[in-house]
Amino acid sequence: LPRCRSSAAVWGPSNGNRFQAAMKLVSIRLSLSELKLPYSDPNARASPQTCLSTGGGGGGSYHSPASHILEADGMRLLLDCPIDLFALAAFAPVPLAGDAEGLIRAVPRYWAPAAAAAAEAGGVDAVLVSSAMGMLGLPFLTGLPGFAHTKVYGTEVAVRIGKLMMEELVEMHREFVRYYGPDTVETPEWMEGEKLIELISLLQKPVIEDEGKDLTSLMPLYSPANIEECMQKIKTVKYGEEVCFNGILMLKAYSSGLELGNCVWSIKGLRASITYLPSSVFVSAHALDFDYGSLKENDIILFSDLSSLNDMDKDNEKLDEHAMDETDENSSYLCNNDDIKEEIERISFVCSCIIDAIQSGGSVLVPIGRLGVILLLLEHLSELLNSSGMKVPIFMISESAEEIIPYTNALPEWLCKSRQEKLFSGEALFGHVELLKEGKLVMFPHLFSKGLLAAWKEPCIVFCPHWSLRLGPAVHLLRRWHADKRCLLVLEQGIDAELSLKPFMPLSIQVLECAFLSGVKVRKIDPLLGVLKPKFVLLPEDLKSRCPVKERPWSLLYYSRGQTIEVPNIREDFEVHLATNVAFGLQPRQLDGTTAVARLRSKLLVSNGQYMLAAAEKPKNQSKRHLLHWGAVDPDRLLSALQEKGMVCSFAAMMIVLQIVNPLF
Numbered sequence: 001l002p003r004c005r006s007s008a009a010v011w012g013p014s015n016g017n018r019f020q021a022a023m024k025l026v027s028i029r030l031s032l033s034e035l036k037l038p039y040s041d042p043n044a045r046a047s048p049q050t051c052l053s054t055g056g057g058g059g060g061s062y063h064s065p066a067s068h069i070l071e072a073d074g075m076r077l078l079l080d081c082p083i084d085l086f087a088l089a090a091f092a093p094v095p096l097a098g099d100a101e102g103l104i105r106a107v108p109r110y111w112a113p114a115a116a117a118a119a120e121a122g123g124v125d126a127v128l129v130s131s132a133m134g135m136l137g138l139p140f141l142t143g144l145p146g147f148a149h150t151k152v153y154g155t156e157v158a159v160r161i162g163k164l165m166m167e168e169l170v171e172m173h174r175e176f177v178r179y180y181g182p183d184t185v186e187t188p189e190w191m192e193g194e195k196l197i198e199l200i201s202l203l204q205k206p207v208i209e210d211e212g213k214d215l216t217s218l219m220p221l222y223s224p225a226n227i228e229e230c231m232q233k234i235k236t237v238k239y240g241e242e243v244c245f246n247g248i249l250m251l252k253a254y255s256s257g258l259e260l261g262n263c264v265w266s267i268k269g270l271r272a273s274i275t276y277l278p279s280s281v282f283v284s285a286h287a288l289d290f291d292y293g294s295l296k297e298n299d300i301i302l303f304s305d306l307s308s309l310n311d312m313d314k315d316n317e318k319l320d321e322h323a324m325d326e327t328d329e330n331s332s333y334l335c336n337n338d339d340i341k342e343e344i345e346r347i348s349f350v351c352s353c354i355i356d357a358i359q360s361g362g363s364v365l366v367p368i369g370r371l372g373v374i375l376l377l378l379e380h381l382s383e384l385l386n387s388s389g390m391k392v393p394i395f396m397i398s399e400s401a402e403e404i405i406p407y408t409n410a411l412p413e414w415l416c417k418s419r420q421e422k423l424f425s426g427e428a429l430f431g432h433v434e435l436l437k438e439g440k441l442v443m444f445p446h447l448f449s450k451g452l453l454a455a456w457k458e459p460c461i462v463f464c465p466h467w468s469l470r471l472g473p474a475v476h477l478l479r480r481w482h483a484d485k486r487c488l489l490v491l492e493q494g495i496d497a498e499l500s501l502k503p504f505m506p507l508s509i510q511v512l513e514c515a516f517l518s519g520v521k522v523r524k525i526d527p528l529l530g531v532l533k534p535k536f537v538l539l540p541e542d543l544k545s546r547c548p549v550k551e552r553p554w555s556l557l558y559y560s561r562g563q564t565i566e567v568p569n570i571r572e573d574f575e576v577h578l579a580t581n582v583a584f585g586l587q588p589r590q591l592d593g594t595t596a597v598a599r600l601r602s603k604l605l606v607s608n609g610q611y612m613l614a615a616a617e618k619p620k621n622q623s624k625r626h627l628l629h630w631g632a633v634d635p636d637r638l639l640s641a642l643q644e645k646g647m648v649c650s651f652a653a654m655m656i657v658l659q660i661v662n663p664l665f
Contacts, residue, residue: 049302049538050564053084053113062258062518063369063466063495065134065278066304067114069121073248073269078114078124079276079304080134081141087111087218088468089499093475094179103503104190107176107183108470109218115140116219123147126245129154129234130278131262132162139166139222142230151245155253156236157261157414160407161371164400166227171399172471173221183220191218239263239288239414250609257281257290258519259372260414266295268609272570273298275532279305279519283340284416286372286430292334292528299570301534307519333527343517347373350490351380353512354461358392362486362510363459367466367474370492373516374463375408378441379431381461385440393455394435396443396463397473405443409433447473466492469500483508492516522546529554536567576604576611585615 050069067080088110092103115137118124123146129135135154141147154162177183237243243251248270253263258281265276275298280290295301354364368374378394385392396405408430412423419429428434435441444452464473481487485508491497493515501507520528522543529537534554539547541560559565579602588598602613642649 048564048566049559050117051540051559051561052117053082053561062279062307062492062516063133065131066306067134068276068302068304069118069124070267070274070276070302072267072274073271075125075246075249075269076121076123077249077267078118078127078141079265079302080130080278081112081114081118081127081137082134083136084111084113085468086496088470089496091176091470092503093470094176105180106188106190107180108173108221109188109191110137110221112137112140112219119144119146124150126150126249127152128251128265128267128276129158129162130256130265130276131259132158132165134278135159135162136166136169138234139226139230140219142233143222143226150233152230152234153237153243153245153251153253154234155261155263156238157411158263159231159234159236159261161261161400161404163227163231164404166222166230167224168399168465169467169471170221170224170227172465172467175471239291240294244608247606248609252294254291254294255288255414257284257287259370260287260408260411262287264290264292264295266298268298270571270574270606270609270611272300272567274300274302275534276302277305279307281339281517281519282334282524283337284372285340285343286375286416286419288414288416289335292531293331296532298532298534300536300538300567301529301532302538303525303540305519306540331531334524334531339517339521344376346514346516347376347380350512350514351377351384353488354381354490355384355388355390357486357488357510358390358459358461360486361459362484362488363481364461364488364490365474365477365481366461366463366490367469368463368490368492369466370516371404371408373492375430375432377463378435382431382435382440391440392459392461393457394441394461394463395452395455396441397445397447397449397452398443398463398465399445401443401463402445405432405436447476466495468495469504478504478509481509485509488512490514526552535570538565538567574611576613578602579612579614582613582615 048071052067052069053064064084064086065080065082067078067082070077070079088108090104091108092105118141123144127138127141127150129138129152135152135158138152142150142152235243237251237253239253239255241252245251250266250268252266252268254266256262256264256278258279262278262280264278264280267274267276275295277295280292281287282290282292284290354366357364366374366377368377381394409428412420412429415429422429432441442455446452462473462477464477465471466474469475469478478489481489482504483506487509489509489511491500491511491513493513497511497513501511525543529552536555536557538557538559541558544558547556557565557567582600582602586598586600588596590596600613601616603616605612605614639649
């Protein structure tokens with residue numbers, strides 16, 4: 001911490017009135033809580049920010065969110081620690097029927113650039129998690145020695161769902177281990193030579209650096225013990241709950257609207273207030289709406305919502321195309337229902353395609369990992385099936401489903417207002433509740449679960465995790481139905497369909513690739529910034545071509561993967577809060593008509609993100625301290641003094657003791 005360089009407090013013309021008013025309050029014995037003094041920190045410097053990853057395929061996929069390292073007030077923060085599931089598609093599913101088509105036939109390694117970069121940096125002080133997907137890479141970190149004291153923060157819902165997802169991933173990964181055997185080699189053959197070059201070409205993205213020598217980002221999957229160790233380091237928070245990290249940074253999570261438990265982070269420190277803004281949705285059909293109003297006036301916005309870079313936003317609009325001057329107009333434009341109406345129409349279209357496939361005699365496979373999308377699909381399917389009178393079994397095959405699906409009906413405070421109103425009217429929060437009661441929706445943890453064979457009937461609708469179509473029931477069911485042109489496969493945009501479907505060729509099954517709402521659209525970025533009124537905005541480099549030419553009240557900085565940029569200091573001077581007891585002890589002397597000076601003895605502390613001058617400890621009474629003697633010892637005088645005390649000893653024995661006590665004697 002910075003230290004005070006002077007023991008005298010001086011008030012000049014700028015704050016003399018404040019001082020005189022404070023002293024007047026003291027003299028008439030009114031309550032004085034604190035006195036604020038300007039303080040300049042000689043160690044103040046810019047805040048570096050490094051983008052570690054930009055999501056699967058570089059497009060900011062929901063399943064592979066971006067991650068960053070941010071340094072603020074001497075603290076190093078890791079913002080999200082996901083696994084990039086894009087690399088998983090390079091491995092052949094098991095058991096593999098026929099040619100591997102250039103895919104790797106081995107136990108998969110998982111691409112975790114955020115974890116690798118944080119480990120290479122020597123550790124981080126804290127990790128802020130914005131979603132369940134953003135915490136899948138945490139067990140790679142928390143078991144390392146340098147992360148023994150690292151704190152992790154996330155919302156209650158996101159952490160619980162993330163834990164279930166990690167456990168499900170580990171269980172499905174065991175299928176590879178049972179097939180190939182345990183991966184005991186530190187560097188497998190496929191990570192060397194030409195095979196590695198083929199892997200890089202297959203993934204169409206750099207997975208190594210330093211001329212092919214750095215493979216730290218491809219890691220063996222963690223164990224259940226690593227997950228438990230990881231969970232012990234996590235502190236869960238509610239929306240709007242303020243937590244203080246290390247006495248310096250004040251952290252708050254607010255709803256992002258994208259998914260249950262997803263959040264944006266407000267980070268308030270001594271030098272600046274920072275908003276970490278991952279993928280967000282202003283109005284949601286299931287989760288609590290984006291609480292952007294609580295982020296107003298923060299100095300810096302780290303805009304990490306990269307969904308606007310994917311193919312879904314094809315309008316190529318500029319950031320300021322819908323810019324408005326009035327804050328109220330901006331707010332009404334941001335919160336209109338256009339986006340959510342489009343999302344509901346998209347959900348309805350997917351459900352109509354599912355019904356068409358069922359009517360033609362085919363089954364439907366829906367390997368989608370987004371909880372909100374699954375809940376909306378189930379709700380609309382329930383309405384369509386009831387209106388058509390069709391009786392079609394719906395199976396949900398997932399280890400985590402039996403806990404997550406009922407859990408969603410017990411989270412009213414995390415849901416949008418329309419869902420909360422259903423609670424007060426006595427209705428079920430989601431449509432899947434009725435499906436479960438009527439037995440139309442059945443959940444099983446595994447494809448080989450007891451009872452599934454007895455309940456199995458085709459045509460049917462199956463929901464299961466996607467995991468890039470390499471793990472779990474999606475692999476086996478796709479093999480069963482891939483040659484049936486009556487069947488339907490529903491995929492979410494963000495997955496490389498061509499690479500993921502490669503081991504299932506030739507393909508006759510119908511494939512519907514859907515682009516669900518995943519974040520802030522480009523046309524709403526500038527109105528959002530107009531409401532938040534930041535001083536600096538950090539945007540991805542790919543948005544530079546869409547940035548406005550005309551000047552804005554905020555400055556724009558652009559980042560790209562692997563690049564470190566420094567944000568200029570917002571405040572060079574700070575207000576130091578003077579404790580009440582210190583203020584009462586001041587004895588100012590007037591130097592001239594405008595300046596007074598007073599000596600004080602105090603210590604500089606940092607508490608709850610503020611500097612505080614507290615009363616210094618009184619010096620201890622030196623007379624009560626034990627005296628310590630140092631120097632050469634006269635053996636004859638020492639022997640005589642010991643004998644006077646009644647101790648019988650010889651000079652030879654005493655020399656041995658002295659040599660033990662003082663080897664230099």
